Amino acid sequence: MLDIRNLHAGIDGKEILHGLDLRVGTGEVHAIMGPNGSGKSTLANVLAGRPRYEVTAGTVTYEGKDLLSMKPEDRAREGVFLAMQYPVEIPGVNNIYFLKAALNAIRKNRGEEELDAMEFLQLAREKMKLVDLDESFMNRGVNEGFSGGEKKRNEIFQMAVLDPKLAILDETDSGLDIDALRIVANGVNMLRSEKHSVLVITHYQRLLKYLIPDHVHVLADGRIVKSGGKELAEELEQKGYEWIEQEVAAAR
Amino acid sequence: MTTAVQSDVREQAAQRFAQLGWPTMELEEWKYTNLTPIQRVDWVAAEGGGATRTVAASLREHAIAELVFVNGRVADVVGGAAGVEILPISEAAAHPMFDRHYARYADYQRHAMTALNTAHAQDGALIVVHDGIAIDGFIHLLFIGSGDGVWSHPRNLIVLGRGAQLTVVETFVGSGNYFTNAVTEIVAGEGAHIDHYKVEREARDAFHVGSVQIHQERSSNATARTISLGGGLVRNEVNVALAGEGANLTLDGLFVLADSQHVDNHTVIDHVTPHCDSLELYKGILDDQSRGIFDGTIIVRPDAQKTNSRQVNRNLVLSEKAIIDSKPTLEIHNDDVKCSHGSTIGQLDEEALFYLRARGLGEAEARNLLIDAFASEIVDRMKVEIVKEQIRAAMSRLRR
Numbered sequence: 133m134l135d136i137r138n139l140h141a142g143i144d145g146k147e148i149l150h151g152l153d154l155r156v157g158t159g160e161v162h163a164i165m166g167p168n169g170s171g172k173s174t175l176a177n178v179l180a181g182r183p184r185y186e187v188t189a190g191t192v193t194y195e196g197k198d199l200l201s202m203k204p205e206d207r208a209r210e211g212v213f214l215a216m217q218y219p220v221e222i223p224g225v226n227n228i229y230f231l232k233a234a235l236n237a238i239r240k241n242r243g244e245e246e247l248d249a250m251e252f253l254q255l256a257r258e259k260m261k262l263v264d265l266d267e268s269f270m271n272r273g274v275n276e277g278f279s280g281g282e283k284k285r286n287e288i289f290q291m292a293v294l295d296p297k298l299a300i301l302d303e304t305d306s307g308l309d310i311d312a313l314r315i316v317a318n319g320v321n322m323l324r325s326e327k328h329s330v331l332v333i334t335h336y337q338r339l340l341k342y343l344i345p346d347h348v349h350v351l352a353d354g355r356i357v358k359s360g361g362k363e364l365a366e367e368l369e370q371k372g373y374e375w376i377e378q379e380v381a382a383a384r
Numbered sequence: 385m386t387t388a389v390q391s392d393v394r395e396q397a398a399q400r401f402a403q404l405g406w407p408t409m410e411l412e413e414w415k416y417t418n419l420t421p422i423q424r425v426d427w428v429a430a431e432g433g434g435a436t437r438t439v440a441a442s443l444r445e446h447a448i449a450e451l452v453f454v455n456g457r458v459a460d461v462v463g464g465a466a467g468v469e470i471l472p473i474s475e476a477a478a479h480p481m482f483d484r485h486y487a488r489y490a491d492y493q494r495h496a497m498t499a500l501n502t503a504h505a506q507d508g509a510l511i512v513v514h515d516g517i518a519i520d521g522f523i524h525l526l527f528i529g530s531g532d533g534v535w536s537h538p539r540n541l542i543v544l545g546r547g548a549q550l551t552v553v554e555t556f557v558g559s560g561n562y563f564t565n566a567v568t569e570i571v572a573g574e575g576a577h578i579d580h581y582k583v584e585r586e587a588r589d590a591f592h593v594g595s596v597q598i599h600q601e602r603s604s605n606a607t608a609r610t611i612s613l614g615g616g617l618v619r620n621e622v623n624v625a626l627a628g629e630g631a632n633l634t635l636d637g638l639f640v641l642a643d644s645q646h647v648d649n650h651t652v653i654d655h656v657t658p659h660c661d662s663l664e665l666y667k668g669i670l671d672d673q674s675r676g677i678f679d680g681t682i683i684v685r686p687d688a689q690k691t692n693s694r695q696v697n698r699n700l701v702l703s704e705k706a707i708i709d710s711k712p713t714l715e716i717h718n719d720d721v722k723c724s725h726g727s728t729i730g731q732l733d734e735e736a737l738f739y740l741r742a743r744g745l746g747e748a749e750a751r752n753l754l755i756d757a758f759a760s761e762i763v764d765r766m767k768v769e770i771v772k773e774q775i776r777a778a779m780s781r782l783r784r
Contacts, residue, residue: 180742183734183738204738204741205750207742208742208744213743219739220736223757223761224756224759225736225754230745230753233753234740238744
């Protein structure tokens with residue numbers, strides 16, 4: 133599904149990823165953990181195509197295509213979804229109008245019929261229950277006046293509606309209470325299948341109690357320095373990140 | 385026969401204009417707008433009455449009444465309702481309300497363009513709503529400019545009795561290199577509600593100067609919405625006197641500019657009496673090398689205690705060559721008031737654009753959504769559905 137090789141990337145002329153390699157197979161859930169400043173968000177933003185991030189070397193292949201040469205909207209239409217760390221508020225753009233336009237752009241790209249208003253509402257209502265958002269959210273501006281937790285749940289709601297092949301969660305768990313955390317994990321678990329891949333980027337292990345990853349990677353100083361199974365996340369939780377950093381330093 | 389507004393102040397106004405001359409940029413209130421391009425044309429008034437014809441801008445299917453003026457002369461009058469008098473102002477000289485109110489609020493002694501209008505006014509509408517009458521729906525005043533080198537001076541007087549309620553939409557359209565110099569006076573009696581729309585969609589080669597003068601009595605409510613979409617060189621003035629206690633005012637403005645359009649919005653809210661509220665929001669969207677101006681003043685007189693006033697101007701600049709001047713001004717002459725003002729100038733929010741694109745919307749679609757969203761704060765709270773639709777449709781020309 134996703135093959136990242138020797139990725140060097142950064143922002144404002146400062147390189148943050150120093151040769152990152154990662155392969156995510158179809159149907160797999162990978163967690164990327166790492167301390168602050170290790171490059172987690174840079175990776176998420178580069179994969180989604182956020183402007184100002186520059187790739188200086190390396191390749192990212194998504195379903196056999198060169199992901200880095202695609203516009204953000206084309207990545208989305210091909211099934212890449214980034215649940216943002218800080219979802220932006222867009223007053224005046226109706227939540228549900230926007231999501232319908234997004235879904236229909238994606239469906240059109242897949243060669244499927246566009247949904248009409250009724251069909252879309254039915255789908256949206258169903259998915260809203262999943263994330264415990266009130267229907268009144270539909271007719272508000274995108275994220276307008278939402279609390280932090282509501283914004284994150286809205287991201288998961290959008291993900292559930294858009295049904296991406298590759299979902300990237302950029303610290304979706306940060307700032308969430310335990311109930312919201314379960315809701316987020318549940319949303320992702322519903323998406324899990326042999327056709328969907330998930331990349332969970334997080335600082336903490338607590339989300340991974342509810343969302344069990346197949347693989348865990350440790351990102352430090354812009355590289356994947358350690359990979360393992362779900363037990364690696366528990367080890368990190370107990371020992372912190374220092375021992376990884378020491379190991380890396382010793383290996384140099 | 386050439387019709388004209390039969391007023392005994394015509395001659396005085398003409399003399400006053402001769403003394404004042406055309407406004408120059410040396411005057412503080414005209415510092416951003418140069419009228420020389422208008423001044424150097426040898427304007428003529430169109431002869432004869434305007435022809436009656438069906439025009440695209442007509443809203444007679446939606447309005448309870450419509451008056452159509454072509455080059456300042458009445459061309460058509462349709463509709464009406466009980467409790468409201470609607471007539472061409474050229475035929476209204478004998479009306480008691482004309483005698484009592486005409487030229488009492490729009491000050492031709494101080495304002496040259498008002499003097500010019502008062503001296504040359506050919507026609508317009510007199511609308512009188514009787515005490516206690518609430519009119520459902522809206523009255524449409526349609527002003528059509530046509531031809532090159534032709535000027536017109538539409539002149540309207542709208543009088544609401546005690547507790548009366550009315551919605552008026554003025555639309556300005558046309559084709560050619562003409563000049564419209566309009567004045568509307570509105571008198572809101574005690575407890576009256578007036579909702580006034582000015583939708584300026586003049587031809588791209590046309591000049592437009594227009595002033596709306598509102599006089600509010602005790603506990604009256606006025607909303608004046610000034611929408612500028614067309615015209616080459618445009619000046620909108622809205623002047624409001626909150627002359628009775630407990631009056632409420634909302635001033636909304638939206639200007640959507642492209643190419644080399646120049647639109648100057650000049651507003652004065654005069655808090656004369658205590659316990660009045662005014663809320664002003666003007667939003668500008670500027671593309672290409674257009675130029676927009678917001679110059680708004682709020683005056684709070686010594687006697688106007690407990691004034692509550694907020695003035696905001698927000699601008700969205702879509703091009704590096706577009707220019708916006710924003711000058712919000714407060715003049716407060718007592719210390720028992722709550723007043724605030726502010727202005728912002730910004731570009732499209734890159735984060736919002738990325739967010740929409742990251743969900744699959746194309747770049748152009750995302751941009752259009754954000755532009756419409758910026759305007760929606762003004763458009764969504766309009767009450768006349770057909771005007772909303774017209775504005776949304778007109779905004780689509782900013783689409784890429």
